[in-house]
Amino acid sequence: xxxxxxxxxxxxxxxxxxxxxxxxxxxxxxxxxxxxxxxxxxxxxxxxxxxxxxxxxxxxxxxxxxxxxxxxxxxxxxxxxxxxxxxxxxxxxxxxxxxxxxxxxxxxxxxxxxxxxxxxxxxxxxxxxxxxxxxxxxxxxxxxxxxxxxxxxxxxxxxxxxxxxxxxxxxxxxxxxxxxxxxxxxxxxxxxxxxxxxxxxxxxxxxxxxxxxxxxxxxxxxxxxxxxxxxxxxxxxxxxxxxxxxxxxxxxxxxxxxxxxxxxxxxxxxxxxxxxxxxxxxxxxxxxxxxx
Numbered sequence: 001x002x003x004x005x006x007x008x009x010x011x012x013x014x015x016x017x018x019x020x021x022x023x024x025x026x027x028x029x030x031x032x033x034x035x036x037x038x039x040x041x042x043x044x045x046x047x048x049x050x051x052x053x054x055x056x057x058x059x060x061x062x063x064x065x066x067x068x069x070x071x072x073x074x075x076x077x078x079x080x081x082x083x084x085x086x087x088x089x090x091x092x093x094x095x096x097x098x099x100x101x102x103x104x105x106x107x108x109x110x111x112x113x114x115x116x117x118x119x120x121x122x123x124x125x126x127x128x129x130x131x132x133x134x135x136x137x138x139x140x141x142x143x144x145x146x147x148x149x150x151x152x153x154x155x156x157x158x159x160x161x162x163x164x165x166x167x168x169x170x171x172x173x174x175x176x177x178x179x180x181x182x183x184x185x186x187x188x189x190x191x192x193x194x195x196x197x198x199x200x201x202x203x204x205x206x207x208x209x210x211x212x213x214x215x216x217x218x219x220x221x222x223x224x225x226x227x228x229x230x231x232x233x234x235x236x237x238x239x240x241x242x243x244x245x246x247x248x249x250x251x252x253x254x255x256x257x258x259x260x261x262x263x264x265x266x267x268x269x270x271x272x273x274x275x276x277x278x279x280x281x282x283x284x285x286x287x288x289x290x291x292x
Contacts, residue, residue: 033144
């Protein structure tokens with residue numbers, strides 16, 4: 001994909017009838033991020049206890065449905081303050097997707113990046129999703145979930161890819177394969193078994209899907225995913241990770257084209273018209289029709 005591809009909406013980022021709401025949001029990253037936090041609250045880490053019957057909002061999936069939910073409570077501009085407890089339940093993927101949608105609505109190339117962040121808890125690498133946008137000269141990593149009033153010790157809206165604060169899933173997988181990291185400190189939470197080599201493996205596939213503008217939920221499944229790396233096709237993910245790193249490293253045209261070709265030709269790597277999804281709040285397994 002080229003820059004123009006990332007200027008255009010995906011089915012996930014398309015606001016549909018809510019386009020005017022996105023048109024009204026300024027495109028400076030602090031405003032974009034604050035707007036995303038104003039509309040969406042993290043279902044586990046948002047600092048509020050959400051009513052149980054609203055937790056399934058984490059599966060809204062598409063920006064137009066996120067905004068349907070928001071506007072049913074607040075038929076107001078997206079920058080008008082919402083009480084945290086009444087915001088749409090979501091996670092980092094949703095903060096990023098809404099931010100990407102705002103930027104694309106204004107023609108700014110942007111995409112979501114899937115990987116692991118080390119700045120939430122010492123010694124632990126949380127699965128996380130960032131915005132990556134083109135500022136006219138380079139791609140910039142920004143975390144819209146971070147409130148700049150927090151004492152983070154770094155600029156959350158221009159995260160240095162070399163600082164080790166956030167690493168793409170491809171980079172983490174490559175480090176695991178080289179034996180230079182402990183995979184057991186990469187996952188959802190130290191208290192949960194959703195971690196380790198199989199989890200990193202599957203996040204490489206999610207990273208690829210998001211780069212191809214299939215901004216899947218973090219609990220969607222693909223045929224190439226696994227819960228046991230000893231039986232998985234490691235060569236496949238090794239190759240995908242290497243291509244993702246090459247695309248990030250400057251070999252953009254060749255690596256990006258190869259990634260797009262692989263994604264289009266290998267049904268194991270993409271969701272097709274339907275995807276299986278396991279809700280993180282109810283463990284309910286569903287098959288979702290992705291045709292819009």
